[in-house]
Amino acid sequence: MGFVFTDARLIDGIADSPREHVDVVVGDDGRIASVAPHDARRWGAERAGADATDDLTVIPAGGHSLLPGFVDVHVHYTIDARLETNNGIRDALHQDPAVAAFIGAGNARRALHAGVTTARSAGAAHSRDIALRDAINAGFVEGPHLSAAGGAITITGGHGWEFGHEADGPHEMVKLTRALARDGADHFKIVSSEAAQITSAVAGAVEMTIDEIKAVVDEAQRLHRTVMSHAQPSAAVIASARGGVNSIEHAFLADRSALEVVREHGTVLTPTLTVTDVWSNIPGVGQDIIDNQKRLSVSHRRSCEAAVSLGIPLAAGTDCGVRGVTSDMLWREIWNLHDHGLSAMDAIKAGTIGGARLLKIDGQVGTIQAGKRADILMVRGDPLADLKRLSNLSLVMKAGAVVRRSA
Ligand SMILES: [Zn+2]
Incomplete structure (x- = not known):
């Protein structure tokens, strides 16, 4: 069972500015499967929870930012x-x-x-x-x-x-x-x-x-x-x-x-x-x-x-x-x-x-890109406006497994 973060602001570790309204799919192999513009029809807010078609758990990320672990x-x-x-x-x-x-x-x-x-x-x-x-x-x-x-x-x-x-x-x-x-x-x-x-x-x-x-x-x-x-x-x-x-x-x-x-x-x-x-x-x-x-x-x-x-x-x-x-x-x-x-x-x-x-492991971690290990953090709001937000993460994912998620 994988996950999809929907409608997030993405700080991917590469670009100099964030991307708005992005969906990130994490496969059950613990890797990032795709990073794509938000598809509202497919991943509407009402679909939160398990999605039968794709066997993915939807994590609504609107109003939140994703960044690499x-x-x-x-x-x-x-x-x-x-x-x-x-x-x-x-x-x-x-x-x-x-x-x-x-x-x-x-x-x-x-x-x-x-x-x-x-x-x-x-x-x-x-x-x-x-x-x-x-x-x-x-x-x-x-x-x-x-x-x-x-x-x-x-x-x-x-x-x-x-x-x-x-x-x-x-x-x-x-x-x-x-x-x-x-x-x-x-x-x-x-x-x-x-x-x-x-x-x-x-x-x-x-x-x-x-x-x-x-x-x-x-x-x-x-x-x-x-x-x-x-x-x-x-x-x-x-x-x-x-x-x-x-x-x-x-x-x-x-x-x-x-x-x-x-x-x-x-x-x-x-x-x-x-x-x-x-x-x-x-x-x-x-x-x-x-x-x-x-x-x-x-x-x-x-x-x-x-x-x-x-x-x-x-x-x-x-x-x-x-x-x-x-x-x-x-x-x-x-x-x-x-x-x-x-x-x-x-x-x-x-x-x-x-x-x-x-550490010479940038081929595996450090960015949010398809193929990378799904080490992903989610934080409410925009950490670029206030880095202290990073002290209060909403979610921590390591290798595709949710380690911690706050309500
Ligand atoms: Zn030391």
């Missing part, structure tokens, strides 16, 4: 991000495995119900995102299609070692990359600098050499996998772009000349603006963190606005798992991208087709 390209689902319970990433390392599995399941479900139908993990302690991916694929757990990194690749004692695996020098990097692929990683996450986010004592210094970065990238290419690089200061951003990574994460401290190198190499940027957004007003931290955060917010805004003005391709990633950043905040990253200079339409594209391109 969200792609969140930076998630840490196995970390409990709630303000009350998150005590930093070291917790993830020592977390009881069963508890970590439940946290991952809860976060994956919360993300899916908020419209995230595809996600890319940015590292999990003990590579637990691999088991989470398999549990979602097996139907044990509700969640987005998840691309797993396994643990992040860090230098010994570098940022994120608690949710990663340590290696030093190109030789060890190659060996670790191979081991992660053997154990089921879909892509690789490297940590090329400190995280200036954490305390005022951490400046965001470079951690990986360009030779180490290249060692991972070369091996990843041999294995037909992509590489994402946590990089905050200009030097790490430049080394990551020159080293050939597919995306740079954060770039909180990068200046315009570093971003010019990013553009030159065609590297995607995932700014994770929601982190500084949430942390600009986070309760229960000391004055040093508040001051540090104010400084970071200024340089992060400058960095992202420069990237927008340079036309660097952006993808939306929340970095959920960071304290206070929960897995249902992709809509907020889209809103933030718009606040930093992208048009509302381009911000939605960054959260859909932009992420799909980065």
Whole structure:
């Protein structure tokens, strides 16, 4: 049994403006069968419900917009991000495995119900995102299609070692990359600098050499996998772009000349603006963190606005798992991208087709087109007029199955 959304406004992930009065048919194979101008005679409002002729369930979508399912390209689902319970990433390392599995399941479900139908993990302690991916694929757990990194690749004692695996020098990097692929990683996450986010004592210094970065990238290419690089200061951003990574994460401290190198190499940027957004007003931290955060917010805004003005391709990633950043905040990253200079339409594209391109799965997801997987969101009214509408979806469909529908 398939579905037909009737008389919708369509934001298809490709066009620069929405199409009005469109019918979208979803086949029982979980794929989009057709996208066509609204046929009022065939799909009148009175036909809502099962249609005997075509065996399709009619979903009246008049006054609503359809858009592709969200792609969140930076998630840490196995970390409990709630303000009350998150005590930093070291917790993830020592977390009881069963508890970590439940946290991952809860976060994956919360993300899916908020419209995230595809996600890319940015590292999990003990590579637990691999088991989470398999549990979602097996139907044990509700969640987005998840691309797993396994643990992040860090230098010994570098940022994120608690949710990663340590290696030093190109030789060890190659060996670790191979081991992660053997154990089921879909892509690789490297940590090329400190995280200036954490305390005022951490400046965001470079951690990986360009030779180490290249060692991972070369091996990843041999294995037909992509590489994402946590990089905050200009030097790490430049080394990551020159080293050939597919995306740079954060770039909180990068200046315009570093971003010019990013553009030159065609590297995607995932700014994770929601982190500084949430942390600009986070309760229960000391004055040093508040001051540090104010400084970071200024340089992060400058960095992202420069990237927008340079036309660097952006993808939306929340970095959920960071304290206070929960897995249902992709809509907020889209809103933030718009606040930093992208048009509302381009911000939605960054959260859909932009992420799909980065994951090299844009042939399957990221747009609403015949033949694509039916990952579809429905929202009342026009989200282009107010992106905050994306926080309140009327319907979430993943691979042709209705996950959630509000009355
Ligand atoms: Zn992260």
